[in-house]
Amino acid sequence: MKDNETRLLEIKERVLAFARERDWEQFHSPKNLSMAIAAESGELLEHFLWMESADSRKIANDPEKIAKIREELADIVIYAIEFANMTDTDLAETIEKKMSHNAAKYPVDKARGRSDKYTEL
Amino acid sequence: MKDNETRLLEIKERVLAFARERDWEQFHSPKNLSMAIAAESGELLEHFLWMESADSRKIANDPEKIAKIREELADIVIYAIEFANMTDTDLAETIEKKMSHNAAKYPVDKARGRSDKYTEL
Amino acid sequence: MKDNETRLLEIKERVLAFARERDWEQFHSPKNLSMAIAAESGELLEHFLWMESADSRKIANDPEKIAKIREELADIVIYAIEFANMTDTDLAETIEKKMSHNAAKYPVDKARGRSDKYTEL
Amino acid sequence: MKDNETRLLEIKERVLAFARERDWEQFHSPKNLSMAIAAESGELLEHFLWMESADSRKIANDPEKIAKIREELADIVIYAIEFANMTDTDLAETIEKKMSHNAAKYPVDKARGRSDKYTEL
Numbered sequence: 258m259k260d261n262e263t264r265l266l267e268i269k270e271r272v273l274a275f276a277r278e279r280d281w282e283q284f285h286s287p288k289n290l291s292m293a294i295a296a297e298s299g300e301l302l303e304h305f306l307w308m309e310s311a312d313s314r315k316i317a318n319d320p321e322k323i324a325k326i327r328e329e330l331a332d333i334v335i336y337a338i339e340f341a342n343m344t345d346t347d348l349a350e351t352i353e354k355k356m357s358h359n360a361a362k363y364p365v366d367k368a369r370g371r372s373d374k375y376t377e378l
Numbered sequence: 379m380k381d382n383e384t385r386l387l388e389i390k391e392r393v394l395a396f397a398r399e400r401d402w403e404q405f406h407s408p409k410n411l412s413m414a415i416a417a418e419s420g421e422l423l424e425h426f427l428w429m430e431s432a433d434s435r436k437i438a439n440d441p442e443k444i445a446k447i448r449e450e451l452a453d454i455v456i457y458a459i460e461f462a463n464m465t466d467t468d469l470a471e472t473i474e475k476k477m478s479h480n481a482a483k484y485p486v487d488k489a490r491g492r493s494d495k496y497t498e499l
Numbered sequence: 500m501k502d503n504e505t506r507l508l509e510i511k512e513r514v515l516a517f518a519r520e521r522d523w524e525q526f527h528s529p530k531n532l533s534m535a536i537a538a539e540s541g542e543l544l545e546h547f548l549w550m551e552s553a554d555s556r557k558i559a560n561d562p563e564k565i566a567k568i569r570e571e572l573a574d575i576v577i578y579a580i581e582f583a584n585m586t587d588t589d590l591a592e593t594i595e596k597k598m599s600h601n602a603a604k605y606p607v608d609k610a611r612g613r614s615d616k617y618t619e620l
Numbered sequence: 621m622k623d624n625e626t627r628l629l630e631i632k633e634r635v636l637a638f639a640r641e642r643d644w645e646q647f648h649s650p651k652n653l654s655m656a657i658a659a660e661s662g663e664l665l666e667h668f669l670w671m672e673s674a675d676s677r678k679i680a681n682d683p684e685k686i687a688k689i690r691e692e693l694a695d696i697v698i699y700a701i702e703f704a705n706m707t708d709t710d711l712a713e714t715i716e717k718k719m720s721h722n723a724a725k726y727p728v729d730k731a732r733g734r735s736d737k738y739t740e741l
Binding site: 500501502503504505506507508510511513514517520521522523525526528529530531533534536537540541543544546547550551552553555556558559565568569570572573574575576577579582583585586587588589590591592593594595596597598600601602605607610611612614 | 621622623624625626627628629631632634635638641642643644646647649650651652654655657658661662664665667668671672673674676677679680686689690691693694695696697698700703704706707708709710711712713714715716717718719721722723726728731732733735
């Protein structure tokens with residue numbers, strides 16, 4: 258699979274099939290999946306704890322580290338997709354809606370180059 | 379956008395364009411994005427803190443709650459996708475690789491119906 | 500050390516001495532420590548991902564598991580205490596203030612037996 | 621309460637009394653508390669997302685921000701203490717044990733000035 262050819266639905270179906278084959282849907286309540294997403298996010302964090310922000314931009318140059326980091330990222334997204342499966346969520350639609358929402362909260366002219374929260378723009 | 383028609387690359391490009399228009403790539407180091415993913419995961423968790431696991435399965439029946447929960451999920455995935463953008467990660471490829479890896483760690487016959495870690499199967 | 504004899508200041512001083520001996524204060528910015536706290540919280544979560552809430556109440560009966568879980572808890576508190584060190588925070592005072600605040604938001608008569616957020620009481 | 625006069629047991633007892641008065645122990649399973657700790661850690665993270673590590677060291681100079689940050693820290697520690705309550709954990713003892721453990725993994729002569737994981741020292 259590659260990003261330029263893979264529709265979200267294909268990944269959702271693969272992730273769902275993986276869980277079903279193992280009879281794991283019984284464990285995949287939204288509550289439990291929210292914990293799994295957070296636990297995997299914690300593992301991603303760990304790679305960057307003591308690293309300077311600027312240095313983290315060069316992480317893709319270290320093949321061994323980036324491979325591990327990509328695995329953590331995949332874990333997060335796999336659980337997020339399974340969360341979408343278990344809550345009848347169309348992820349693309351939800352993302353599109355959230356991005357319009359964000360665009361309204363952060364209009365380009367006000368938000369450009371600023372990291373402030375929208376309430377402080 | 380809908381899951382059955384949207385390729386991951388399209389979402390990556392939209393997310394990247396959103397950040398570029400606002401000159402936000404300067405804030406989007408992998409370190410900072412790993413924090414953003416974890417912070418949004420924490421917000422998703424909050425919806426389920428005191429809820430029974432079984433009750434969380436019915437969350438999609440509450441239109442107001444599920445709308446908020448889907449927003450949190452979208453935030454997580456948007457930041458995960460921006461993380462992929464900033465680390466030259468092909469997400470579909472990474473997910474496929476991770477799932478083969480998981481399939482080897484959790485063979486169907488051993489893992490069926492069990493939530494144990496692969497080291498304890 | 501035991502809870503009935505140990506003042507918070509003693510732990511703060513030990514934790515600070517540990518970092519100073521290793522010249523680690525250079526890494527212990529509040530930003531980095533907030534990440535460390537979250538990463539350790541993720542490790543604590545992992546122990547409970549697929550466990551029923553009711554079953555988690557019996558965890559102290561499993562000597563091996565509870566020992567690991569207590570280590571994760573210690574990690575969280577150690578980093579939280581170092582965060583207090585690095586931000587000149589009197590933790591006991593802060594906790595007392597937060598608890599009065601919480602008592603006002605969750606008056607006993609309204610909050611008894613309910614897990615709702617204060618905004619919904 | 622102040623750090624130089626407050627024993628951990630006092631805080632544990634206050635936190636427990638707070639929950640008991642509200643009949644909240646029914647919600648405070650270790651599983652649920654692990655989620656609450658992680659959710660509060662996420663809120664602490666949020667304050668530092670886009671901030672440079674060096675700038676975060678000056679956060680105590682901003683009275684409004686540091687007050688909010690201390691509240692988040694208090695939330696984390698309060699839930700960690702309640703977790704100790706609900707799992708019969710002597711927190712001071714656990715912290716002491718974990719620090720000896722850490723001292724063995726990170727001997728001063730090897731670890732000084734280095735942020736590497738003990739497996740890489």
